[in-house]
Amino acid sequence: MKHAHDEMNMPGLQGKDTTENEVDDLKTIFNNHQQIIRKVENISNGVITTTQTQDEQLRAALVSHVVAMVARLEEKRDPKIIIQSPTLDILFAHSDVINTQISMTELGIVVTQTSANQSVVKALQTHAAEVSDMAKRGMEAVHERMSN
Numbered sequence: 001m002k003h004a005h006d007e008m009n010m011p012g013l014q015g016k017d018t019t020e021n022e023v024d025d026l027k028t029i030f031n032n033h034q035q036i037i038r039k040v041e042n043i044s045n046g047v048i049t050t051t052q053t054q055d056e057q058l059r060a061a062l063v064s065h066v067v068a069m070v071a072r073l074e075e076k077r078d079p080k081i082i083i084q085s086p087t088l089d090i091l092f093a094h095s096d097v098i099n100t101q102i103s104m105t106e107l108g109i110v111v112t113q114t115s116a117n118q119s120v121v122k123a124l125q126t127h128a129a130e131v132s133d134m135a136k137r138g139m140e141a142v143h144e145r146m147s148n
């Protein structure tokens with residue numbers, strides 16, 4: 001039998017301002033979250049995250065998600081997705097003092113985000129930990145955060 005979350009309807013992924021591709025990427029990511037291998041390194045001025053997978057389709061969705069979301073961050077176009085973390089509000093409010101660099105690996109993507117503002121550094125590190133929790137536990141992590 002399939003896991004209850006496989007291919008389920010996920011209305012919480014719709015945003016006030018999201019494209020179909022962005023929602024599809026999130027569905028692919030949540031439906032296959034167990035195939036994600038993620039490493040986060042906190043550095044004094046930010047975070048270095050490595051997110052990878054052997055699964056080609058998942059990797060394509062992941063890379064597309066990161067590229068689209070980092071572009072949104074830089075342009076302050078908050079997707080306002082129902083389930084999104086409040087930590088994102090802090091990042092969108094201060095995106096002018098966040099420096100983001102992306103590089104590809106054979107199996108995924110490395111994102112380095114830094115800031116000269118220590119409270120923004122904290123928010124970047126909190127967000128990276130939230131992404132790791134979602135990668136590990138999928139929707140369960142989201143529901144737990146939203147019920148607190």
Ligand code: HEM
Nearest residue numbers: 029033049051066069070073081084111127128131134135
């Ligand atoms: C299992 C679920 C998810 C995974 C694996 C994932 C993956 C990622 C990754 C790898 C990044 C780059 C920053 C980092 O590595 O920490 C990122 C950034 C971002 N994600 Fe997700 N994400 C997930 C869920 C979501 C959800 C539900 C939203 C809802 C809006 C979202 C919105 C964003 C935004 C706005 C950014 C840009 C913020 C930044 O770069 O600091 N993500 N995501």
